[in-house]
Amino acid sequence: MQNSLLHNRGFLYGDALFETVKILDGKILFLEDHYFRLMASMRILRMEIPMNFTMEFFEKEILNEVKKEQFEASARVRITVFRKEGGFYLPKDNNIEYVISVSKIEKPIYQIENSSYEVDIFKDFYVSKQLISTLKSTNKIVQITGSIYADENGLDNCILLNEDKNVTEALNGNIFMLKDNKLITPPISEGCLNGIMRKQIIALAKTIEGLTVEEVNISPFDLQKADELFITNVIKGIQPVTKYRKKEFETNLSQTLISKLNTKIRLG
Template sequence: MINYNGTIVSQDTNVLTENRAFLYGDAVFETMKIVNSKILFLEDHYFRLMASMRVVRMEIPMNFTMEYLEEQILSLVNNNGLSNSARARITVFRNDGGYYLPMTNTISFLINAIALENALYSFDQKEYEVDLFKDFYVTKQLLSSIKTTNRILNITASVFANENGLDNCLLLNDSKNVVEAIQGNIFMLLGGKLITPPVSEGCLNGVMRKQILELARKVDRIEVVEAVISPFDLQKADELFVTNVIKGIQPITKYRKKEFGVNLAMELLLKLNETIN
């Protein structure tokens, strides 16, 4: 028996009692966008998921191929009538048993999906204000670059942003440099350079980050650089924008008293949509 919200109930009624993802954050995940029954950037998602599982020493089943993953996700999406445009998440967690030390490294997975309003990427032409989140810091280590279910820093930063009327917050690493936003990678246009922090700074190795880097390198007038961004650089920037697979590109229009343009963000957004049409 367990006590659940003040009521003594059978342990069998709560599947989370022994679930390691719930108890210890012992899980990794990928969030993907589906357009017209196609998983965007599937290969990048698959290889990042495999790399994440290896980093945390999960046992990868022999049948866990890219084709198998694609089949499982699309069968759910199609079954739910969401094939036109959907957001799907696969969470891979170590099977029950043990405390900090697991009794097994075998895994199970859970996939869920919801509808998205738009198939193509877009952003609203409205103010999008951010500030720094300084309460806690991202550590410069390999674990920071993968997607685990331990996202308490991001959750706390989201609450802080909501309490202060902000649309997002920029996260700092333990060297006090800007590494990413709450739910995406950060890019800064400064003069003729488009700058994003290297993964070694502690930012997520984002799938959309990779796409934007590739697209931006084809724009002749700018130089693409992976380099440290200090908080002082933000005040000098011409543009700031956040990237992730679901939103695509989200321009930042205001940081404290500084306002930013959106021209390069719009140009890259158009190029991004061309790749998925």
Template sequence: MTNSLLNNRGFLYGDALFETVKILDGKILFLEDHYFRLMSSMRILRMEIPMNFTMEFFESEILNEVKKEQLETSARARMTVYRKDGGFYLPDNNAIDYVISVSKIEKPIYEIENTTYEVDIFKDFYVSKQLISTLKSTNKIVQITGSIYAKENALDNCILLNEDKNVVEVLNGNIFMLKDKTLTTPPVSEGCLNGIMRKQIIALAKTIDDLTFTESNISPFDLQKADEIFITNVIKGIQPITKYRKKEFETSLAKSLISKLNVKIRLS
């Protein structure tokens, strides 16, 4: 083990946040949303935000790493922000540092693959119904154990519940349910991630004339009555769920929204 890890608060206590962005043609998609979510999260965790940590700084630091790896055409980048070394549960100070990692994305444009995507509910652990659950912190043990459970049971993903047994999200993104032309997603107050792609899809859904949108509680039983269910995150865009237990689902709204999303990106 390196000495840097021995004292790193992100490693020792999960005292860290991260922001994963998608780069397309040398541009960070949804830059402002990512930056302001990170700033808000840092304030909530009482981290000290340096004066030079502007949106332009955030953008340039990420794009410089992307350029070094020659991945300007299409990449994913993760900035992990952690409180500097010192202290135990109580930190010596609230100053921060950060590290950026970059990797290639094979399919730059958002698209939906016509493949079976099966999910079920993960019941071993629950997401807490509180503000801290909505942040992209490095405390992801529920998602890790849920991912292992999914692999052991030949599932593509798992649905996470909160202590009220309401649907919160999936292992790697937010969840939306379509029933009788009403699109529903759990409110952030249920403990779900305040997702960047969630925000984009909500905005696009509100532009569809014959579609009603609502943020409301969803029960596992509601899912079995749905016409369509899909997952959102900034890397994949939209991933339709095609099977939950014995129920199979349509994918038409997901396909329509992904087309609108790609148009929005091209115009921005």
């Protein structure tokens, strides 16, 4: 085992946060949203934010790594921020360090693939209905065990519940439900990730005439009554769900929103 891991607080205690960003044509998509979410999360976890950790610094550090790998056209970048080593549950130092990893994305523009995508509920563990659940921390054991469950059962994804048995999110993104011209997604207070793409999709959906957008609780039973279900994250954009239990879904709104999303990026 590498000696650096033996004392790393992210490895030992999950005392770390991360942001996953998408690079397109040498730019970080939704830069401000990613930066301010990371800063807010660090404050919530009482990490000491360095004075030089400005948005410009955040952008420069990420793009430098992208340039080194020659992935400027399109890439997935993860920046992981962790408290400096020392202490047990009580840290000796609230100052931070960080690492950046880069991988290539083969399909840079957001698009929807015409393939089946089946989900079901993951019931073994629940998402806690609290502020910490909304952060991108490195404590993702619910998502890990849920992903294993999905793989074992031939599913493409699973939907997570909170302790009230309400829908919170999917394993790798926020969830939206269309029913009777209402687009519904769980509120952040239900414990779902405060997603960057969630924010973008809510804003874009509000520009569609005849469609209302609501952030309200969703029960597992509501999902079977939906006209459409889809999952959002920054890397994929929108992933339509085609089947939940015995119900099959349309993808019309997903197609409309992905088109609006790509237009916004091009104009951005």
